[in-house]
Amino acid sequence: MGSLAVLEYHLVGYRRTWRGSVFSSFLLPLLTMLSFGVGVGAYVDSGIGGVPYLDWIVPGLIASTALQVAMGEATWPVLSGFQWVKTYFSQIAAPLRVVDVLGGQLGFVLLRVLVSSAAFLAVAAAFGALHSAWAPVTLLLVLLIGAAVALPTIAFSASITSDSYLALLFRVAVIPMTLFAGVFFPVESLPPVLRWLAYLSPLWHGVDLCRSATLGVAPAWSATGHLLYLAVWVALGWLLAHARFRRRLLD
Template sequence: MTVLEFHLTGYRRTWRSSVFSSFLLPLLTVLSFGVGVGAYVDGGVNGFSYLDWMVPGLIASTALQVAIGESSWPVLGGFTWHKIYFSQIAAPLRIGDMVGGLLAFVLLRALASSVAFLIVAGAFGALHSGWAIATLPVALLLAAGVSLPVVAFAASITSDSYLAILFRFAVIPMTLFAGVFFPVESLPAVVRPLAYLSPLWHGVDLCRAASLGVAPAWSVSGHLAYLALWVAVGWWLATSRFRKRLIH
């Protein structure tokens, strides 16, 4: 809680601009992709308009992007530029406190963005089920699943050039080809398994099922177990990298 308070104290200076962008980004995205591009998608997708079909994927991808953004450059800076984590380890804090406080802050940021997107989607009539509220815990699980491995990666490097590589070869392809903007079934069969390996696809499928009131492509328990595995492995990697950088 002390580490979370530290992050919230810093966020107090910037929250106004982020709240504005949290609503502006969903609005512009829905208008440009859902309404603009959707006007050219005849017949919709799987019986739903393109706007309604795409919005759940955007909720999941927004949570992912916020989580990765808060887990990459800030963590690298905490080790390389500002030396914040070296100050924290000198205080009576454990490695788990540091990683847990950071993760709590990341999840709060992801939750705020997901709520904003859900409100915008509701205003456009893109929600078809009361289960749409379930997109929020799914977005949080997805955010935790991608945040922790990125925290571990950022704690292992000394240059932001590696983060540019991460975004170029992992984050952007995952966002484009994990079922957010078009069905994964449209991909060539040879590359389709790569989409299924992505945690984003599992989050998208769960959010889409909840928002549209349909059955997911996989079982709910299977999706949740896969995302939970990312969280567990990511926690181990993050705490291990913090411990190696700060103690050994």
């Protein structure tokens, strides 16, 4: 399989930096848990829906970590593959297909998402924030969330030639989603317009599924609906990314 060879290439590069990356994958959730659990949590006496505030936001933080890692790995590295290091052009000169080049890149993005989310989940478990035996399913959910946001982002990164658009993407997509898609408070507290924007964002669907898995509560919306909605993002994102890669690599 060509995409495995491409994934292997990305892993050889990762081998040089994985220690630092794994360390920060643990450090970030640890600091977050302390800050929100001990700090903010102390002011939120009642918790949300009968669950301590910390435990309530943990699944949201895991999902938003997946979002941020996926978007980070789907932006500058992809732009560089076309624009700076031009890795993709060297790959397409070999007997690889566009599917292999894209698939290998996506595989690496998802691996990074998995490592960071697993670290967060482990820290959360240590703080006793996981209430359900379904919690490990979170690791599958983050892969779905990761693919749902990474693929359209990869398509975007493959369409631009300068990284000034990427900072914009983080400002208009990542930060608002992180703040308003049900990570820190229920979207029901939002005014209707913002609430509907939250419902459209892939993150809210991911957060609700993760919350259901770690707390063992019913999701706010149909679980099948959530999964299908995210699957639509994955499918459309793949088609878009594949078309962009094809156009840029083969003319």
